[in-house]
Amino acid sequence: MLKSIDEINAKIRDGNVNVVTAEEMPFLVRELGEEKTLAEVDIVTTGTFGAMCSSGAFLNFGHADPPIKMERLWLNDVEAYGGIAAVDAYLGATQQSTTQGERYGGAHVMEDLITGDAVELHAISKGTDCYPRKTITTELVLEDLNQAIMVNPRNAYQRYNAATNSTDHTLFTYMGTLLPNFGNISYSGAGALSPISNDPEFRTIGGGVPIFLCGAHGMIIGEGTQHSPGTGYGTLMVTADMKQMQPEFLRAATMHRYGVTLYIGVGVPIPLLDLELVRSTAVRDEDIVVDIVDYGIPIRARPSIKKVTYADLKNGKIEINGEEVRTSSLSSYLQARKVAETLKRWIIENKFELALPTRKIDNKKVAKPLRETARVPRVKDIMDWTVISISVDESIRTAAKKLLKGEADHLPVLDKDGILVGIVTTYDVSKAVVKESGNQVVKDIMTTKVIKTTANEHIDVAARKLERFNISALPVVDANNKVIGMLTAIDLGKLFAKRWQK
Amino acid sequence: MKLLVTFSKKKGHEPIIAKVVKETGVLISVERAHIDSVAGEVLIDVPDSDSQIVCDLMRAKGATVRILEEGIDRNESECIDCGACISICPAEVFYFDENWKVNLRKGRCVLCGKCITACPHQALSQTL
Secondary structure, rough: OOOOOOHHHHHHHOOOEEEEEEEOHHHHHHHHHHHHHHOOOEEEOEEEEEEEEOOEEEOOOOOOOOOOOEEEEEEOOOEEEEOOOOOEEEEEOEEEEEEOOOEEHHHHHHHHHHOOEEEEEEEEEOOOOOEEEOOOEEEOOHOOOOOOOOOOOOOEEEOOOEEEEEOOOOOOOOOOOEEEOOOOEEOOHHHHOHHHHHOOOOOOOOEEEEEOOEEEEEEEEEEOOOOOHHHHHHEEEEEHHHHOOHHHHHHEEEEEOOEEEEEEEOOOEOOOOOOOHHHOOOOOOOHOOEEEEEEEOOOOOOOEEEEEEHHHHHOOOOEEEOOOEEEOOOOOOHHHHHHHHHHHHHHHHHOOOOOOOOOOOOOOOOOOOOOOOOOOOHHHHEEEOOOOEEOOOHHHHHHHHHHHHHOOOOOEEEEOEEEEEEEHHHHHHHHHHHHHOOOOOOOHHOOOOOOOOOOOOOOHHHHHHHHOOOEEEEEEEEEOOOEEEEEEHHHHHHHHHHHHHO | EEEEEEEEEOOOOOOOHHHHHHHOOOOEEEEEEEEEOEEEEEEEEEOOHHHHHHHHHHHHHOOOEEEEOOOEEEEEEOOOOOOOOOOOOOOEEEEEEOOOEEOOOOHHHOOOOHHHHOOOOEEEEEOO
């Protein structure tokens, strides 16, 4: 048995369409079987509600008198891109306020506009013969704008890897707060309720398809940026009129020490045209696998700790290295359900009709990493290869002598096998001398928690360690934790000077 | 019942908590402590029936004691029920109910403040 989209839309108009949410599908199929489910159900609604940084809106302000070509402009001190004509701009969700930093950004401006609050527009220009005006400052509400059209380059990720942290300090990431020593797991996505997970072959999800976007009737433009269905991480580019949106489904947020992001609700209706779609919409949380990746390792291909399903993540606890670790969701499942339920109600109330894609989305594509043409400097390019070290049992006086002689401020401390076990600084030695606590040795005053680097580490990663821990040198170690050199702030300074010479 | 005990160390190093435990026999559980060279702030948990005697004795020894009725406060209009707070909290204050709404067991809160910064929607605050 096959159904056409016209038959389904006719049923919507006649008021006898049968709509269920993606959450209900696995139970229906188990109870009725695939054939009967296809006969009884016409549409499956999906929904997701989470942080989608890659969002924003095109705004048109209308012309002032005398007119101005807005070259740079700010809305409540958040800069929007003005390099498009005279009074058009693109406001990005993650752009931060020049005055309030991460507490307020593009996402908050969008939320304020949708809530009905006034927003201050400030723009500057060099002035031209046709646009003589140089500055403008005015208060606007959403109704004052000619257009406010949300266009989000990348939304509705098919699924998203969960995050954890192997290091001994807390990380503040776009995946939220990650506690030290695998202290927690953070995940995002609605699992089996997520739009693309219900049609991973992109048979009914494609360009031109009407959707729910932040409470408005929106549309899929096509594949999203970084779309990678070949690896199971498809995305969508979507659009809708901000003037129709509801504050409940668009919420600005700040990830502590990361920055601003926007929580939005996206729902896609899937018409049940054939058995294949019955099967794909019967997907369960148990069927959707993601990696738990370690955000403690600052490289692009962060190592995976474990493979889990959304059912495991939603269960609240996952075992890592024999210990139970609690999970947190960044996206809201409660709100995702509301999205799917609201879309279902629209269809039942004959307020929303479906359409098939007018442009297909590639279902095999794989996203590529950035091609870098300039060689990235590594620690080995600028480090100091001479090692002045000391062993644990030597006296403070010896340490002081070595520091003086080597004109260094840091001494790596080695055990009898030459393995790095601590570090002492001129400050530690001076403090010990002032205290005059007798026959202390290096072991008694050293710091045992040594922040270190490797020869192959990127300079930026090493520099971030110096900044984060407020220190001025890092011992460089090999795979066996033997010290092969030092990287100091002075070495980094030299690199910086070279950049200017180019 | 949770009590926030603050004391000055100017009067010497009197082990207030240890003394109160010894004199009353009440088992005091220390949930959070910040003590430096001049002052201390300790959050303790005591059985409700013993709270009066503990409060009185602590005060007699020069400490300031505040009874904490509620720890963390949630702004319902900002909360979107994501659950980012759940795994952050060392005291398991937050949990999902059967409808995926985030609920609070405020009595468990140890006022560490971790959830306040972790909340993406700035919906949590401390009522101190």
